[in-house]
Amino acid sequence: MKILVSGKVEGTVLKSKDAINFLGTVDKKTGIISDKNHELYEKSIKDTILVFPSGVGSSVGAYTIYSIKSNGTAPLAMICQKADLTVATGCALANIPLVILSDEEFSSINNGMKLSLDTDSSNPLQYQ
Amino acid sequence: MELTREEESALKGEQGEIMQMAYRILVATGEATDAEKLVPIEWTHLSGVNYNTIGDAGEEFLSSISKDARVKVKTTLNPMGFDIDNVSNYGLDENFIAKQLSIRNSYETMGVIPSFSCIPYEIFDIPKDGTQVAFAESNAAIHANSYDNLKTNKESAFSALASALTGKSPYSSLRKEDSPNITIRMKVDNPNELTYGMLGFFAGKVGDISVNISGLGEMDNRQCKAMCGGMGTSGTCAKFIFGDGDSDSEKIDFDEKAMQNVHDELNTSEKGDIITLGSPQLGLEEISELAGKLKGRTFEKRCMIFTPRTVKEQARKIGYTNELKRAGCEILSDCCTCLTPLINKDNVDAVTTNSIKGAFYLKNSNGVGVNLKPLSQIIEDETK
Secondary structure (H helix, E strand, O other), rough: OOEEOOOEEEEEEEEEEOOOOOOOOOOOOOOOOOOHHHHHOEEEEEEEEEOOOOOOOOOOOOHHHHHHHHHHOOOOOOOOOOOOHHHHHHHHHHHHOOOOOHHHHHHHHOOOOOOEEOOOOOEEEEEE | OOOOHHHHHHHOOOHHHHHHHHHHHHHHHHHHOOOOEEEEOOOOEEOOOOOHHHHHHHHHHHHHHHOOOOOEEEEEEEEOOOOOOHHHOOOOOOHHHHHHHHHHHHHHOOEEEEEOOHHHHHHHOOOOOOOOOOOOOOHHHHHHOOOOOOOOOOOHHHHHHHHHHHHHEOOOHHHHOOOOOOEEEEEOOOOHHHHHHHHHHHHHHHOOEEEEEOOOOOOOHHHHHHHHHHHHHHHHOOOEEEOOOOOEEEEEOOHHHHHHHHHHHHOOOOOOEEEEEEEOOOHHHHHHHHHHHHHOOOOOOOEEEOOOHHHHHHHHHHHHHHHHHHHHHHOOOOOOOOOOOOOOOOOEEEEEOOOOHHHHHHHHOOOOEEEEHHHHHHHHEEEO
């Protein structure tokens, strides 16, 4: 596991097999995914532990992550399979914990699972 | 990533919220790019200035941090959306102007030099060989690495801002030594600046971090800038290494066919309604050359020329400005062809330009058609 932004949270997993382009596909006021072709279409990422392969698209998407945090519609934490600079800098701006998992660890997380993440702990991910 | 005690303290918030955020960005970027540590940098060049690119979220963010944030090293700035001297001539909406001025104000409050230029390498002194800098403008990063013997990664607006606030950057990728595993062999005869722009665009697509490039003859400044601008547009690659590379590097030819493919992708129109020159912005040498070529000739269409404010001022003193205005050119500083709201599809169907970088953004962001021609052809076809 690689820790990109540290922090401690507990919450419920919202997992997608699709990458997320934060610029333009996330409604900043509600945190709802507005892209019809996305697996999470019409789902809200607010207060979830958002698990997805990686971010894609313009680096300006980092500002979207900052906005949803300011609007109170951001996820509690993000977990990715591959590090990308848009999500990394967006989470850093917004102070949203972000970790990158191995393929094996990533596939062991399922939608709806309760998770606790504490990046300072020797065992940062706990399944409840 | 190894942090010093002082860096750890900043990351914990012991030096205030702004420094904590800046170090969070450096650590997240560093971990994502496998950096082992942070290193000092001497100059940062920021992107994320045009309201068209950063929007309300960017404007609000900058306004909020500028209350406390101050840059620690020399920091220069990319173009914004318009030229403050003549914005009233262009019918922009008031919201755009107000938000753009707020962004400008935030950067100035933070201590950034308001250069509004994408060619910092031409208007500021270049530090000594091997100096670590942090350039977020892609053509400038490529130029700095390839021609100016500086070291930078292709920074994001955010990593460059964090570097400006801390004076540090993650030690990864092009900041260390690099040995590209791809060599592009230039096989097109009699190249002009458009050819080099297409070569750069091609190289950016096939390369990852850096590429070797062989078969180049003597190049003038315009051609070098065109190649850097083209490469910065199409991918993540941020350095040309001139030469044949290792014998085991993969060889890829840039021939007439490869060039035609790039041309077909970006040239979408037979002719343009207006002409734009300067993406990257024109330096004094190019302005001088253009004034010479336009002696006794006049454009039959609008021709917009983009150049930094400092160059515009020098050009005015030397007398080039009068010559260019006489030939029918509009001279704009503080902004650039890319993403300017001054060109939009409500009043322009297509633009004639010699810039591959300009073509890419005009087509994809401004949504207008593009007619690509080298400068010599533009002058032949469009002036009398």
